[in-house]
Amino acid sequence: MQDDLEIMADGDGVSVHSGFPNPAADQRGRRTGLALDLNRLLVQHPSSTYLFRVSGHHAAAESIYDGDVAVVDRLPTARRGDLVVSWQDGSLRLCRQHQLLPEDSIWGVVTAVIHQYR
Amino acid sequence: MQQPVFALIDCNNFFVSCERLFRPDLEGRPVVVLSSNDGCVVSRSGEAKALGIPMGAPAFKYRQLFNREGVVRFSANFELYGDVSERITRLLTRVTPRTEVYSVDESFLDLSRLDITDYDAWGRQVRDRLLREVGIPVAIGIAPSKTLAKLASEHAKTNARLEDVLDLARLPSEECELYLLRTPLKDIWGIGGRLKPRLQAEGLHNALDIARLPMRRAGQLMGVHGRQLVAELNGQVCHPLETFGRVRQTIMKGRMFGEDTNRFDVIEAAIASLTARATFYLRREGLAALGASLSLSTDRHKPNYRRQQQVIRFNAPTADTGRITAGLVTAAEEAFSPGFRYHRANVLLYDLVPEQSLQPDLFGEVDPEHQRSTRARLHALDAVNERYGRGALRYAAEDLSQAWHPRQQLRSPRYTTDWNELPEVYV
Numbered sequence: 001m002q003d004d005l006e007i008m009a010d011g012d013g014v015s016v017h018s019g020f021p022n023p024a025a026d027q028r029g030r031r032t033g034l035a036l037d038l039n040r041l042l043v044q045h046p047s048s049t050y051l052f053r054v055s056g057h058h059a060a061a062e063s064i065y066d067g068d069v070a071v072v073d074r075l076p077t078a079r080r081g082d083l084v085v086s087w088q089d090g091s092l093r094l095c096r097q098h099q100l101l102p103e104d105s106i107w108g109v110v111t112a113v114i115h116q117y118r
Numbered sequence: 119m120q121q122p123v124f125a126l127i128d129c130n131n132f133f134v135s136c137e138r139l140f141r142p143d144l145e146g147r148p149v150v151v152l153s154s155n156d157g158c159v160v161s162r163s164g165e166a167k168a169l170g171i172p173m174g175a176p177a178f179k180y181r182q183l184f185n186r187e188g189v190v191r192f193s194a195n196f197e198l199y200g201d202v203s204e205r206i207t208r209l210l211t212r213v214t215p216r217t218e219v220y221s222v223d224e225s226f227l228d229l230s231r232l233d234i235t236d237y238d239a240w241g242r243q244v245r246d247r248l249l250r251e252v253g254i255p256v257a258i259g260i261a262p263s264k265t266l267a268k269l270a271s272e273h274a275k276t277n278a279r280l281e282d283v284l285d286l287a288r289l290p291s292e293e294c295e296l297y298l299l300r301t302p303l304k305d306i307w308g309i310g311g312r313l314k315p316r317l318q319a320e321g322l323h324n325a326l327d328i329a330r331l332p333m334r335r336a337g338q339l340m341g342v343h344g345r346q347l348v349a350e351l352n353g354q355v356c357h358p359l360e361t362f363g364r365v366r367q368t369i370m371k372g373r374m375f376g377e378d379t380n381r382f383d384v385i386e387a388a389i390a391s392l393t394a395r396a397t398f399y400l401r402r403e404g405l406a407a408l409g410a411s412l413s414l415s416t417d418r419h420k421p422n423y424r425r426q427q428q429v430i431r432f433n434a435p436t437a438d439t440g441r442i443t444a445g446l447v448t449a450a451e452e453a454f455s456p457g458f459r460y461h462r463a464n465v466l467l468y469d470l471v472p473e474q475s476l477q478p479d480l481f482g483e484v485d486p487e488h489q490r491s492t493r494a495r496l497h498a499l500d501a502v503n504e505r506y507g508r509g510a511l512r513y514a515a516e517d518l519s520q521a522w523h524p525r526q527q528l529r530s531p532r533y534t535t536d537w538n539e540l541p542e543v544y545v
Contacts, residue, residue, distance in 0.1 A: 047209040048251035050534060052543040059545035070543055075251050085543050087142045094545045105142070 042112050048075040050108065052085060052092070059094065068115045070094065072108040083110035122355045123229040123287050125241065126259045126267040127210060127248070130275060132223035133161035136202045137192050139253045140533050140541040148189045152177050156193055156528065193529040201534040205252045213244060218360045219402060226264055228359040241283035261286040264357045265350035268307040269325060273297055298351065301325035308347055313340060325351055369407075371396040372464035378417060380456050385414065385463060386447050392465040393443045400467055406435035408469035412446045414453060417461040426453040435471045442467070 043049045054068040064070075070085070078084050078097040085092055085107040086100055092107060100106070129135060133151040138144045148165035152158065159166075159175040169187055171180060177191070184191060203222045211217050216228035234240045241258040248256050259270025266286055274284040286294050303314050306325050320339065322328055328336075329351035336344040346356040371392040375384065389412060400407060408431065415425040428449035436442060446465060531539035 045251070047205040047212075051540050053540040054545060055542040056545040064545060069540065072543075074253060090143055092140070092142075092541065092543045094543045107142070 071112040074108040129223035197532040197535040237285040262353040263350040298326035378459035406437040407467040
């Protein structure tokens, strides 16, 4: 993962990896043994990235379907046109940044939506 | 040589903050998190504290108040807290690899070698990043020693004017002394309940009183530990960052009972609590144990002193709190004799090996996914154990020993560790 690689690069001789509370974290993505790790493609910032399950049928026009997995990053600043998760009227909702009202707060920016066909 | 500077990053009401991450509606409402069998309160939001709910409050005693005041209750969600804690660690380790994870919600950072001129601004930046990126509010104390950094973080947390960050490293000494003066004994790192009454009897009531003790007197009152405490409060480093890579030979945790006991349930509770603490360090250092021992002793200053020791071996290295606890409890049953009044219990883990070589399954394959979820659970359990270790929860281990089959009626979804429990976003 990007973060972990940077830690190794930044290290000043102190062994970070042995000190991690959960060494298994390093194993993420290695399970499949594939050279191309989808985590690397989909997750730019592991610390700030959370996964959500899409619920509802009102975004089919945008090719986002009930049951899809949304990859949501809290780090980036939302720009016009970005798909965001925001807190609206008591629930977390998916919409475009420019559709927000001033009282809505942004939870994170959607960086990918995963739709599985089978 | 650079002047040493440490930061303590302390997550506010960590468990409650984790629960609020996917439930923004809980902002501003009183929220408590209960121990794994819903027995007692282990984390409280500010609003819950304001209602007078103490740490460790038994849930059944406060049921009426909970209902009357609309207090939102959760069962401890180990997986969630462990995962969020790991995210924080990862972020902090990017800030500097010289990071010591002190507990699930507290980390020390050694800033001495970083090129920082304005520590206060640096602290605010780290606070903002953790809130924005991980979604967890923290308080940050910065000072020339770990004890002072911890003290500073207490003020940063409770004094609204400081807005979550206090830098004692760059403060003129008169101002620094004011903070020490306003720090009661209970908020000083390393002064436990046992020591407090003795110090108060000596007319010592705050951190400044302790800091001004002559070394000789500190030694008389509190032993070697007391001399170090005085030095640390004066900005001299006695507790450096616990460095990694030093492979331990054994890990020992011991405890005296509140009063001598012949009750097996109390001993069992102590075993579970001590084992959880010992395995916390075991896992933190990436180790697993092949052997464990338990010793139970009566008061050596009373007649018929007796010490019993039981040793157990595991067929594969383990860092599993539940497994080691179960083994030691069985061993204790054999050794236990109701005719004695036990004074002290020690748990020792030995034959430690690196965890990487862990648990291949029947086919010799390691399933990292499974191990990860087990470890996340264990690391989060460490959190609860930390609470018990620090707090005055006497039957803590009853909760811990049942943590493997928890009731958890009020547990929130495992939002970040289970594909079937992801938070929902609506369209």
